[in-house]
Amino acid sequence: MYPFKFVRENLEVLKRAAELKGQKIDWERLEELDNERRRLIMFVEERKKWQKDLTEKISREKENKDLVVPLIEQARKYSDEIREAESRLSEIEKELEKLISFIPNIPHPSVPVGKDEKDNVVVKEWGEIKKKNFEILPHWEIGEKLGILDFPRGAKIVGSFFPVFKGIGALLVRSLINFMLDLHIKNGYKEVWVPSLVNRNSLFNTGQLPKLEDDMYYLERDDFFLIPTAEVPVTNLHKNEVLEEEDLPIYYVAYTPCFRREAGAYGKETRGLIRVHQFDKVELVKFVKPENSYDELETLLNEAEKVIQALNLPYRVVLLCTGELSFAASKCYDIEVWCPGIGKWLEVSSCSNFESFQARRANIKYKRKDGKIDYVHTLNGSGVALPRTIIGIIENYQTEKGEIIIPEVLRDYMKMDCITL
Secondary structure: OOOHHHHHHOHHHHHHHHHHOOOOOOHHHHHHHHHHHHHHHHHHHHHHHHHHHHHHHHHHOOOOHHHHHHHHHHHHHHHHHHHHHHHHHHHHHHHHHHHHOOOOOOOOOOOOOOOOHHHOEEEEEEOOOOOOOOOOOOHHHHHHHOOOEEHHHHHHHOOOOOOEEOOHHHHHHHHHHHHHHHHHHHOOOEEOOOOOEEEHHHHHHHOOOOOOHHHOOEEOOOOEEEOOOOHHHHHHHHOOEEEEHHHOOEEEEEEEEEEOOOOOOOOHHHOOOOOOOEEEEEEEEEEEOHHHHHHHHHHHHHHHHHHHHHOOOOEEEEEOOHHHOOOOOOEEEEEEEEEOOOOEEEEEEEEEEOOOHHHHHHOEEEEOOOOOEEEOEEEEEEEEEHHHHHHHHHHHOEOOOOOEEOOHHHHHHHOOOEEOO
């Protein structure tokens, strides 16, 4: 979270950042609290000085009771005033911290200004969108025909938007996870296995709280949350730590299930696997030196792209505008796969640079060789999310006979080259 001093000194920059990201902040109340906080700090410091002077005078005049008694009374009055002011100061700082916790990260100057997805910029396209001389069925239809997807039984177990993968469908999920982990480990990432539950502080550190609490599954008894992404536990691996410069960069990869309420996400645009409450994802997380973080963002994007290229799925890379950026991100690229059965580009990965925003909240620092202590920069990207990648495979590899060709890179994992009736 931004320190009080940083907010005061960068108020106009932060106001602009909040405006660009569509985040409403009560700036008038914030400034009012900050002014009162500074006034109270000065008041307490002044009273403590007076109290110290009185104590010294009492010590010098301790034999003169007529003089000492009123001085003692005055010292007690100062103590009461200090206690009352510090109590009020504590209340103000709590309210101020709550307001500041809603101030988003500042967008990087290279991020296009805009309100929604129409203002995003396509920066790259890859692969050929092949026209087929037959009707491509949407993934939910052919998936159920082939017996690899079962939506009714998922709904029976828990509710809507919890799919069941059966038989070869389950094998496809497992194979994709293993393929992606193997690929990223080969490219220099260290695999970690992390909890799927996190505490409130961990979610605050990565920027999901306080803004996105309603989008998450909450375990009230323990005050824990099911993770919306492995970004949360993996980033918090190093909270409250000071890393050594020679240990940077640190690259982690983790597979986890992910859980999101997706409040209000209902209707034909969310049918099948397009938007589900539980899904699998392989996540990439980086801890890097500040001067390298934007180069690291480009390599992170490239590493996520390698997955989609290996699967030979047509995709595009989109640079998000300010209004589409997440609360914590300074810059973000989305990778979107073309899905011909539904005729849409679907996001399978987001690659973001958070600069020092998460590191400040999580207190993750590093010690430079010259002894200076600074915050690391954190980055993360999906490498990649499974549901929409599976949509891309089912719909792009569909044949006229109603079969699904297995992407070549997955055939050793699945021990087959085609899903048939």
